[in-house]
Amino acid sequence: MSAVLFIDEDHLNPRLLLNKIDEQCLVIFPWDKSYFESRSYSFKQLFFFYESLLDEDVNIYLGELETVVNSFRKDEQTSFYMPMSLINRLSNEFLSTTKVTSVDLAALTEQPDHFCNRFFQYWREVKKQVMS
C-alpha cells in the first residue's frame, strides 16, 4: 500500500500536513503551468513557490494536476491526500473514480458557530483561545 500527499502553492511546507496523516507519504508538488497561468501568477510569485519547495522533502513534477496525480496511481490501494484547495481543482469525473482524502492546515481559531461580519465581533469570540 502506498500513500501520496499532493501539495499546492498555499501549502508549501508538507510537514504541517504530514503530521495529520497516519502513514508514510511521498510528497508531490504538481507544477501545473496552465493552472498558474489561469491565476495570473507573476514570475516573482512562482519563484517564491519554487524556492520554498527547495527546503522541503518534496518532488516537483511538471504537468497538469490530474495527469500528475494519475501518474502516481500504483494500484487500487494507493491513498491520495491533498488540501481542499487542490481537491477543488479536480474534475467531478476524476473524483468519481479516485478516492482523495482532504488534509488541511489547522486554523488559529475555532470558528464561531454564528457569522461575525466585523472583526472585533469575531475577536471577542476567539480572544480567549489565542491569548491564553
Place this chain on the structure above:
Amino acid sequence: MVKLLRKNFLDRDELRHYLAQIHDDTDESISPIMGGRKACEVKLANMKPKLYGRTRNHLQGDVTYLSPYLSRGVIAPQEVINKIKDSVDNMREAEKLVQELTWRDFWTHVAAHRPEWLWQDAEPYKTGWQATDYADTMPEDILAAQTDCACINTFIDSLHNTGYVHNHARMYLAAYVIHFRRVKWQVGAKWFLDHLLDGYPPSNNLSWQWVASTFSHKPYIFNLGNVDKYTGDDIDTTPDNNRPLAKTYAVLTKELFPNKRVDV
C-alpha cells in the same frame, strides 16, 4: 506527460534561469524576499512582538515580514503564537500582533459564510457614488508607477519589484486607486493578487472592500500628512510631488465624495 523537475541549484540566479525556461518568461525578475522555511525562521527569530504594537503603522516599524510564509503555508500561525508566548511575560504585551494573526482567520470565516463577497460588493458604497461610477480597468499611469503622486509611485514599485508592500502602504494604495482615481475595488484587488507573494483572496479582497466602504461603515482615505507621519526619508512626501494628496481631510472629503456628506 509528467517530468520531474530539478531541486539542486548553485544559487538563486541558476534557479531563476531554470524557472524562466520552464515558463518561457521574459520577465525574470525575482523578489529579494527569499522563499522557504529557513528564510522564514530568520524572520521568526527577529520578531519583536512588543514593539510591533507600538510601531506597526510605520513603514520602518517592527513588523514581522512573515506574511508570505504564513499565507503560503510555510509556517503555521500557531507556531508564531507559540514563539510569541516564549518571548513575552504577558500575552497582553503582544495583543496587537496576535490580533493581526487572527485577522486571517476572520477573513477566512467571512469568505466561508459569504463566498460571493470575494468579488461582489458586500454592501453599497458609502461614498455617494454608485458602483457603476467606478472604472473597470486600472489606469495606465498606475500600472507604470507614473502617477502624479511620488509616494504612491514608490509603493507601486515596491509591489511590482518585491511582491511585498507594508500593510499601511497597501491601504494608501487601495484608497488611492478606489477613491482618488475612482476605480472599482475588484480591479485593485486583482492587481494585488497578481503581484503579492502573500496574496490570499479572503484577506486581500475583503480588505479592499473595507477601504472601499463596501464592507465598512465609511470609506478609508488618507492625506499626505498621514503618509509623511508614517514613512521615512526614502519616501518622497514633498507637497509639490504629491499635489492630489497635499490637502486637509475636509477638502479631500468634499472633493472625493461631493455627492454625499461623509464622516471620514
